[in-house]
Amino acid sequence: MSSPIRFAHRMTGLKSSPIREILAAAQQSSVISFAGGLPATELLPTMEGWVPPATAGQYGPSEGEPELRQQVVEILQKRGLTVTSDQVLITAGSQQGIDLTAKLLLDPGDTVALESPSYLAALQVFSLFQANFSDLGSSAEQLNFAQVERVLQANPKFSYLVPTFQNPTGYAYSADERSQMANMLDKYQIPLLEDEPYRELDYASDTAHVPIAAQLRQAPWLYQGTFSKVLLPGLRIGYITASQEFMPSLIRLKQAADLHTQRMGQHWVSQWLSSGKQPAHVDNLVVQYRQRRNAMQIELERHFGAIASWREPKGGLFFWLKLHEPQDTRLFLKAALEAGVAFMPGEPFFGHGDEKMGYFRLNFSHSDPAQIATGLARLKKVFEQGPRSI
Amino acid sequence: MSSPIRFAHRMTGLKSSPIREILAAAQQSSVISFAGGLPATELLPTMEGWVPPATAGQYGPSEGEPELRQQVVEILQKRGLTVTSDQVLITAGSQQGIDLTAKLLLDPGDTVALESPSYLAALQVFSLFQANFSDLGSSAEQLNFAQVERVLQANPKFSYLVPTFQNPTGYAYSADERSQMANMLDKYQIPLLEDEPYRELDYASDTAHVPIAAQLRQAPWLYQGTFSKVLLPGLRIGYITASQEFMPSLIRLKQAADLHTQRMGQHWVSQWLSSGKQPAHVDNLVVQYRQRRNAMQIELERHFGAIASWREPKGGLFFWLKLHEPQDTRLFLKAALEAGVAFMPGEPFFGHGDEKMGYFRLNFSHSDPAQIATGLARLKKVFEQGPRSI
Numbered sequence: 001m002s003s004p005i006r007f008a009h010r011m012t013g014l015k016s017s018p019i020r021e022i023l024a025a026a027q028q029s030s031v032i033s034f035a036g037g038l039p040a041t042e043l044l045p046t047m048e049g050w051v052p053p054a055t056a057g058q059y060g061p062s063e064g065e066p067e068l069r070q071q072v073v074e075i076l077q078k079r080g081l082t083v084t085s086d087q088v089l090i091t092a093g094s095q096q097g098i099d100l101t102a103k104l105l106l107d108p109g110d111t112v113a114l115e116s117p118s119y120l121a122a123l124q125v126f127s128l129f130q131a132n133f134s135d136l137g138s139s140a141e142q143l144n145f146a147q148v149e150r151v152l153q154a155n156p157k158f159s160y161l162v163p164t165f166q167n168p169t170g171y172a173y174s175a176d177e178r179s180q181m182a183n184m185l186d187k188y189q190i191p192l193l194e195d196e197p198y199r200e201l202d203y204a205s206d207t208a209h210v211p212i213a214a215q216l217r218q219a220p221w222l223y224q225g226t227f228s229k230v231l232l233p234g235l236r237i238g239y240i241t242a243s244q245e246f247m248p249s250l251i252r253l254k255q256a257a258d259l260h261t262q263r264m265g266q267h268w269v270s271q272w273l274s275s276g277k278q279p280a281h282v283d284n285l286v287v288q289y290r291q292r293r294n295a296m297q298i299e300l301e302r303h304f305g306a307i308a309s310w311r312e313p314k315g316g317l318f319f320w321l322k323l324h325e326p327q328d329t330r331l332f333l334k335a336a337l338e339a340g341v342a343f344m345p346g347e348p349f350f351g352h353g354d355e356k357m358g359y360f361r362l363n364f365s366h367s368d369p370a371q372i373a374t375g376l377a378r379l380k381k382v383f384e385q386g387p388r389s390i
Numbered sequence: 391m392s393s394p395i396r397f398a399h400r401m402t403g404l405k406s407s408p409i410r411e412i413l414a415a416a417q418q419s420s421v422i423s424f425a426g427g428l429p430a431t432e433l434l435p436t437m438e439g440w441v442p443p444a445t446a447g448q449y450g451p452s453e454g455e456p457e458l459r460q461q462v463v464e465i466l467q468k469r470g471l472t473v474t475s476d477q478v479l480i481t482a483g484s485q486q487g488i489d490l491t492a493k494l495l496l497d498p499g500d501t502v503a504l505e506s507p508s509y510l511a512a513l514q515v516f517s518l519f520q521a522n523f524s525d526l527g528s529s530a531e532q533l534n535f536a537q538v539e540r541v542l543q544a545n546p547k548f549s550y551l552v553p554t555f556q557n558p559t560g561y562a563y564s565a566d567e568r569s570q571m572a573n574m575l576d577k578y579q580i581p582l583l584e585d586e587p588y589r590e591l592d593y594a595s596d597t598a599h600v601p602i603a604a605q606l607r608q609a610p611w612l613y614q615g616t617f618s619k620v621l622l623p624g625l626r627i628g629y630i631t632a633s634q635e636f637m638p639s640l641i642r643l644k645q646a647a648d649l650h651t652q653r654m655g656q657h658w659v660s661q662w663l664s665s666g667k668q669p670a671h672v673d674n675l676v677v678q679y680r681q682r683r684n685a686m687q688i689e690l691e692r693h694f695g696a697i698a699s700w701r702e703p704k705g706g707l708f709f710w711l712k713l714h715e716p717q718d719t720r721l722f723l724k725a726a727l728e729a730g731v732a733f734m735p736g737e738p739f740f741g742h743g744d745e746k747m748g749y750f751r752l753n754f755s756h757s758d759p760a761q762i763a764t765g766l767a768r769l770k771k772v773f774e775q776g777p778r779s780i
Binding site for chain 1: 395396397398399400401404426428429431434435436437438439441442444445446447448449450481482483485486489493494495496497500511514515518547581610618622623624625626627635636639642643645646647648649650651652653654655658
């Protein structure tokens with residue numbers, strides 16, 4: 001006999017996802033996967049020849065390694081965000097920054113103001129902390145600041161934004177949108193969590209993408225980045241920086257979560273950054289991923305031009321498509337996997353319910369141009385056959 | 391003008407700790423630190439010559455690397471706890487297992503049944519999740535099962551136990567206490583989180599220390615261990631295993647916390663375990679740490695025999711002392727640091743208030759016998775001078 005388990009109430013917000021289970025099947029080598037946000041494995045730097053410092057085996061500081069924190073300061077300075085190294089906390093990737101921010105700010109029933117659609121794993125964490133969502137407007141096109149103002153006026157606990165090559169839409173805020181958003185957050189003093197995992201993957205390089213956090217004068221802020229998209233995701237190394245008033249609590253939350261981020265990875269990232277290899281590495285990623293994006297654009301025009309619409313993304317890792325005839329795209333997933341191709345249905349990226357909107361997301365960084373052509377040909381057939389229940 | 395920040399209510403449970411700030415000063419090389427729970431740096435294995443597999447740079451499974459999960463199954467089997475590899479989740483150290491369990495089970499106002507004193511960083515996490523504590527009895531001596539039964543009868547949300555070389559007391563449950571505790575948890579169907587970071591550091595080796603979780607028939611359970619105390623803490627690699635009914639939620643919580651544990655460290659631990667080096671390495675740690683414990687015992691008798699009482703621990707990393715004349719031991723900390731020695735005051739290990747109990751904890755693994763002699767001579771003088779305010 002097993003006892004009925006009294007889970008915490010927050011666990012009802014962390015539902016079993018049929019998508020998660022189905023996508024586990026996408027790991028098979030016979031499946032061409034456009035589902036995840038994975039970098040190209042063959043472009044990852046190698047750690048060969050590197051010997052970690054002996055002292056890095058010991059416990060370390062919760063804040064992170066001093067050298068890496070200073071390097072993050074310099075990275076942020078180049079983006080236009082001026083902080084000191086005591087404002088930098090090294091995280092186990094951006095996902096942890098979201099968890100720490102939720103712990104820091106969210107009580108059950110609090111509201112988070114979000115673009116719609118938004119990053120699904122952020123929605124998941126905010127739901128876990130029993131938050132409600134308010135909709136700042138579409139993240140697929142220019143912001144409607146009348147709507148933004150209505151939402152901020154209602155005093156949400158904080159705002160979560162991915163302003164540069166958003167996941168899933170790929171949209172990047174213009175300079176004007178950034179300053180308007182900063183003004184509006186200041187006006188209502190709504191804290192900002194700005195999440196920028198993709199900004200270096202910029203295929204147009206036609207604008208500076210100054211962080212919104214750097215333009216705030218009143219509102220408290222948190223800003224985070226990661227080495228997962230431009231170095232090695234398997235290391236789980238990212239960083240979060242924030243207004244001074246958040247830092248002591250953030251560091252204590254980090255300590256309570258896992259004491260500190262693993263030190264070997266921090267040392268590896270640090271030596272890689274000091275080696276001077278990073279600019280050329282990112283340049284190469286941009287060249288390769290631009291080719292893949294271009295290949296996907298061409299194949300999409302060939303196969304999906306008649307049944308869906310999309311914008312070519314200027315950066316990041318994803319195309320965001322909408323079927324002309326809206327359907328629940330989850331109903332195509334099983335057939336797609338049987339046909340040897342995986343994609344990400346759009347529904348989980350929306351905070352509000354499971355509407356039949358016909359969106360889906362395709363990753364182009366993890367597959368080479370030949371795989372992109374083969375995979376999209378397969379996917380087109382699946383969509384032609386129509387939805388079926390899962 | 392800066393806006394008043396609306397922190398989450400749980401943050402009031404994560405108070406600023408003067409101890410944390412003061413102990414940061416203990417990092418100086420001039421200070422002999424008995425404060426932390428650090429392994430001896432000079433005994434840590436080296437990673438030299440190891441090349442991580444190229445694929446470990448990519449994102450990995452939330453559950454952890456399959457090979458390491460299987461190795462954990464075998465480790466647990468030897469302890470008498472039979473699980474399958476799908477019941478093993480690789481964590482970023484034991485601290486993360488505590489965070490995940492708190493998320494899984496705790497609503498604000500829930501009660502956690504604990505030994506008293508208990509691991510301070512577990513108390514910190516449970517407080518963060520707004521739990522109350524109920525006191526199972528002293529962790530420094532044999533359990534009073536009448537008290538245990540009163541506490542479990544009151545239906546706490548779960549019980550957190552460190553039955554083998556407890557932190558801070560060093561106490562290890564007897565075989566009889568383990569089976570009685572298992573029976574009582576079963577009787578009232580109270581879930582157990584059993585935390586065993588220290589069990590391999592066994593200086594007497596006179597009993598098997600079968601996990602309580604292995605003896606449960608009714609109550610759901612979670613059990614965790616770590617490679618931080620017997621390999622490299624800087625890697626942040628531990629594991630949690632649980633009754634089947636907890637696993638899907640636990641894995642989703644892990645994914646929401648940081649996607650997955652860093653893969654390089656998992657691969658390193660895995661190859662180290664398969665190399666066959668671990669038994670000799672642990673044997674050596676036990677020999678060295680036993681010498682350090684013995685040295686501390688002798689120096690304590692010399693310097694503290696007249697003013698404090700303690701039991702020589704049979705395992706783990708700590709002595710737990712009580713002053714004959716109870717004082718708030720935090721009031722000795724600043725003077726100790728000025729004298730070049732650090733210790734851990736006892737107050738933070740108690741869930742209930744800041745009583746003037748006169749306890750303090752001393753770590754013996756991080757200092758060699760000569761440092762132990764010097765440090766305890768310094769500490770004795772500090773205690774002779776009496777408390778002063780901080």
